[in-house]
Amino acid sequence: MEELLHPRSDSARRFLRRWYGISDESAEPAFPASEDVPRELVEWHRAASSTGTRVTFQDHAVTAADLKRDADGMLVFWIENQHGYYWAVDPASTDRQVLDRTNTSDTWRPTGESLERFLLHRTVHEALLGTEVKFSAVVPAEVLASGALNGFSALPFAPAVNEAPSTRWLCSDDALARIAPPPAGYAPPGQESRMLTVAAAPGTDLQTYRAGLEPHVLERPRREERPDEPSPAPPF
Numbered sequence: 039m040e041e042l043l044h045p046r047s048d049s050a051r052r053f054l055r056r057w058y059g060i061s062d063e064s065a066e067p068a069f070p071a072s073e074d075v076p077r078e079l080v081e082w083h084r085a086a087s088s089t090g091t092r093v094t095f096q097d098h099a100v101t102a103a104d105l106k107r108d109a110d111g112m113l114v115f116w117i118e119n120q121h122g123y124y125w126a127v128d129p130a131s132t133d134r135q136v137l138d139r140t141n142t143s144d145t146w147r148p149t150g151e152s153l154e155r156f157l158l159h160r161t162v163h164e165a166l167l168g169t170e171v172k173f174s175a176v177v178p179a180e181v182l183a184s185g186a187l188n189g190f191s192a193l194p195f196a197p198a199v200n201e202a203p204s205t206r207w208l209c210s211d212d213a214l215a216r217i218a219p220p221p222a223g224y225a226p227p228g229q230e231s232r233m234l235t236v237a238a239a240p241g242t243d244l245q246t247y248r249a250g251l252e253p254h255v256l257e258r259p260r261r262e263e264r265p266d267e268p269s270p271a272p273p274f
Contacts, residue, residue, distance in 0.1 A: 042158070042193050043191055045194065047081075050082055050085055051081065051084075053158065053162065055088070058091055058239070061089060067083040067102035068103050069102045070103060073129075079102075079115055079157075093161065093164060095168035097117060097119050097160065098117055100117065112126040112146060113129050114126040116160060124139055124141070126138075126146065134152050135151075135153070136151050138198075147199075150196040151196050159195040159196075162214060163216075165237070171240055171241075171242055171244060172237035172238070173235070175234050175256060176226070176231050176254055181254070187215065189211075190209065192207070201218070202219050205218045213242065214238070215234060215236050216235045216237075219232065
């Protein structure tokens with residue numbers, strides 16, 4: 039996934055096409071005529087629309103038609119799923135730095151990521167969450183350090199405000215990996231562990247990555263076939 043290891047202006051588009059493909063029935067997103075929407079957002083929405091499918095599964099992008107400046111001049115373009123965090127950019131700024139704030143504060147704080155890099159980061163984040171082709175494992179730190187991630191390379195993403203500060207993102211030729219602290223109750227007592235999630239686009243076989251981690255892999259609960267009572271998602 040060269041587009042992730044060496045990000046450039048078209049990396050989000052290239053990644054979206056690699057992961058989801060392109061649809062012949064995609065529609066061009068409509069942007070408000072009264073707003074100066076940054077080029078990076080225009081290109082991201084066009085790339086996302088070209089897949090013809092859903093590309094966000096937890097947090098979400100503000101729709102192209104709803105992109106507009108708030109009273110403070112900031113343009114909010116990404117929202118956390120519980121509306122606890124908002125991400126915005128100042129369209130008048132030339133460096134296109136992304137800022138975040140909570141739903142209880144009016145203070146915007148720098149994230150450390152440019153708009154272009156942030157959009158790529160969150161696109162990867164949502165792709166990992168949304169795919170069914172993945173597994174998670176609570177792995178002792180020493181196992182990770184001993185070569186369990188051979189073939190993976192670190193990605194240049196700064197942890198978002200709703201990610202643990204120690205979160206790391208990696209990729210191989212055909213898979214993504216996220217390393218983060220294990221959820222409460224999942225780490226073996228007295229052992230330093232990490233939650234590792236490995237994910238890929240549909241049609242990819244992850245057995246090679248899973249094989250050396252079998253003792254640590256978490257089994258995902260089977261979905262209940264009762265539409266009136268959806269099962270809660272596991273924390274992995």
